[in-house]
Structures are given as structure tokens and as C-alpha cells.
Amino acid sequence: MTQPALFIAHGSPTLAIEQNAYTSFLRQLGQATLKPPRAVVIFSAHWDSPDQWLTTDRRHETLHDFYGFPEEMYRIRYPAPGDPELSEEIGSMFHANNLHYRLSEGRGLDHGAWVVLRAIFPEGNIPVVALSVDSKRSPEEQYAIGKMLTELRRQNVLIIGSGGLVHNLRMIGDEDSKPFPWAVEFDDWIGEQLEGWNLRMLFDYDKKAPHVRNAIPPYGREHFVPLLYAMGAADDDRQAVKLFQDYRCGCLSLNCWKFGAEDEDR
Template identity: 50%
Template sequence: MMPSLFIAHGAPLLAIENNEYTQFLNELGKSFPRPKAIVLFSAHWESRAQKVSDVNTYSTIYDFGGFPHELYQIQYPAQGDQQVSDEIKDLFKENDIPFEMETERGLDHGAWVVLRLLYPNADIPVIAMSVNPKLSPVEQYKIGKALSDLRAKDVLVIGSGGTVHNLRAVKWADNEVDQWALEFDDWLAVHLANWDLESLFKYDSVAPNAEYAVPRYGSEHFIPIFYAMGAADDVKKATLLHRSYRYGNLSHSVWQFG
């Protein structure tokens, strides 16, 4: 049974850096059986309707500015998978989840930075998925749960975002980690380990420092964790695989579900 994962994609510079976190992701991709396909929810693809990619070969989207020229030369020409896209359509219909197919959009950096570190050869089919910050965590979890059967078919489900992601608070020189970020992630770790959905679904009002870790204007980076959790609802087991920080509070957390 393939797990599902929540992976922080950090800053785009991760794509060209060699550090503790990139090395961890390089090894993580080798630690699981090779997936048949990857279904990835990216924080950088927001839409009101749930979007499901049905793409033959993805283009690479550079949805950032002001970074080194080298970043804009990276290509990640992953293929889609018609069969898995069709299976997702069927699962969403069975679970009364509205959706729309997307046949043109490429992979944004929330997708390709993570995928390239895990599987650098771009030789595993990918189905890109949007996220909707306007939905409640209950609804986001339900969307992930609808896909749980795919894990038994060797499909890896990934939510790509960041548990602490407040660009107005980051310090672009690496500094000691801010206490408020640690306190939020510590709270999250306890409630994920206990699969405490009641608390997690109202994280914004009960978690310490939630207003800093997940600012109202930027919840799209946190919510992929609910899609990834939902995909492992049949097992309800959470394991923290990695946690580190950059820029004072930008978290690099990796959670395994299932």
C-alpha cells in the first residue's frame, strides 16, 4: 500500500540547492516502491472548482520572479496518465465531488520542484490537482479521502505546500528559528499523530500562532495537508519524516500518512 505525503516545497531555490532538505528528498524518492503514478495537489494551483489534469506532456511553469537564471532553464517534462485521470473522474463522481478536467496547464513550481527532487528523471506519470482555500478543511479532507483507493494501485498522493509559510515574516538570511513557528509545528505534530481531526479542522482558531504560521491571505500552502491526510483516511496514521527551517521560520516539513 503506497502512503500519501505532505511535502513542503520551500522557496524555488531548492531546485538548485544542495542542503540537508534537498538531500533528504533525494533519498525519500528512493525509499518507497516506484509509484505507478503520482497525484499531486499544489498550493500554487488555486481554483474554485476542483481541477484534474488530463495532459499528455507537461510544460514547466516558472511562477516566480527575481531568481537566478539557472532556475528558468530547468525543465520537468513529466507525462500524464489517461487511465489514472479517468479513475479520478470516476471516484469523484461516486463521491459527489464536483470537478473539471484541465488539458493544457503545465506544472507550477509547487509541483516540479518537489517532483524533480524525488524523481529527477521525470519518468513517473503525474496528475496535477488544484486546491481550493475557500473550502472548509472538512471538504478538503473529503476530496483526498475520495482518492484513497488509488494508494492500493501503487499511486502516490502528495500534497505540496508548507505548514509554516508567511512570506511577510521570513528573514532572507538564515537565523535562529522563530519560537512562534516552532510552537505551531509542535502543536500540529501532536494533533496529526493523534489524527485529531476535530482540532485540526479548526486549527485557525485553536493552534498557537496560527495567524502567523498560516496567515489569512496565505492558507493555500497549509491546506494541501488535508488532501494528503484524507487520502490515508483508511489507515489514519501520521509520521513526521523530516522537519527543518530556512529564513527564520519557513518550514520544511514532510509528513507520511498511511
């Protein structure tokens, strides 16, 4: 069984308690679209570190790494199992590619991971290995780290990058704001490069993409880079398909991209 790689926008933490078109899409993704994976490997924007970390837990705690949200959100638990054997395999892949890595036990799943996974796999019974991102690495390096894990997709492991293509909290509008034209133009440009697998342009997005300073502020780069990690994991089968697109508050982009072909697509 071959799984795709996915980039999934996790939006606001309130996604965990919302009922809307995006949460319906994510439920459908897990219930009907995806074949059940044996495990999930997830790169989260909320684990940004110059070191490459991966979890080794047998059971994950739930991190409530946000402030000022409804009390019910702090009562949510998503105690997904880990997969230490898969963690060891990932470590071997990193070692073979001369990537220094560190092991984390007991960190827990941050909301960039569990909010998305809970929406897709609500039973919480699929093993999860969480990995950090490094927003200060070059796009080429971020893509290359994802590429190191390509073989896992052919072992029925789903690889996810969780972040947000347009994620500038200082520019969000009202809840009922229509999508801001600059946000749409940026998303459309990124989409064109993804569909053409145009790595030259994507790796130079910081200079080439329209409205890039609005879409990816210097303090928010970590939300964009999970896209490159997920995309790299499908380097052997360069297909990109947008599965969903919507906006909240004018410029909080909610989208999902699928990279690589599944068995049924071959």
C-alpha cells in the first residue's frame, strides 16, 4: 500500500471544536478518501527547532500550547499511540543521509499535530511519529529532509506537513471578511508552482511569490515550511493536487494539498 503525502493547514486551534466546511472535509478525508495508514509521520509548524527532532513515545500526551481560548479546548485529549520502531527506522534514514537528529520522549503532540489528526482520525488509534521543522533551513534542505522519508510512503505510512500557506495573524480581518485579494493571489501562485512541480521557483518563493511579505511574515515562516517537507516526501512521484481551499478572517488560508500517487492512482 502506497500512501500520499499531504500538506494540511491547521488554521486556528478552534478548529478542534468547530463544525464547518473545512472540518467536514477533514472528516471525509479520513473516513472515505484515504486508505487507512499503518502510521502517520507529521511535521508540525509548532515544533520549530535548529535540530531535527522526532518522537519515540509509546503513547502521546496532548499539548495545549495556546492561550485565551474556550475552556472546553483545554479538556480535549488525543492520546494517540506512538511507534518507537518506526521512529528508529526514521532515525536510520536520517543517519544514512548524514542528517543529525535528536530523539524526544514525553514531549506530547502540539496543536499543529493533534488538532489535524483528531479531525481526520477521531478514534486516535493510528500510531503517530511527530517531527520538528527548521524554519531557518533553506527550502532545498527542507525539501531534502522530506525526500529522505519517501520510502515510508510505500510502507503504508502517511506523511503530513501541518502549517498554513497564508498565516499572518497581524493582518487577519473580521470573521465574516471575504478573502483578501493579495492572499488569494499568493495562494494561486504557490498552487501553480506545485502543480508544475516547479522547484526552481518554489525554492525562491521568498523573492518570486507575489505579496510574500504579507503571506509569510519573518516571524511566521515556520507555518509555510511544512509544505516543503511534505512535498519532498513525494519526490519520487511528482504529482500535486489541491483537495480543498477556503479562507477565514480574510487571509487565514485553509487548504489541503496531496502529493504523490496512491496505489489506486497508479
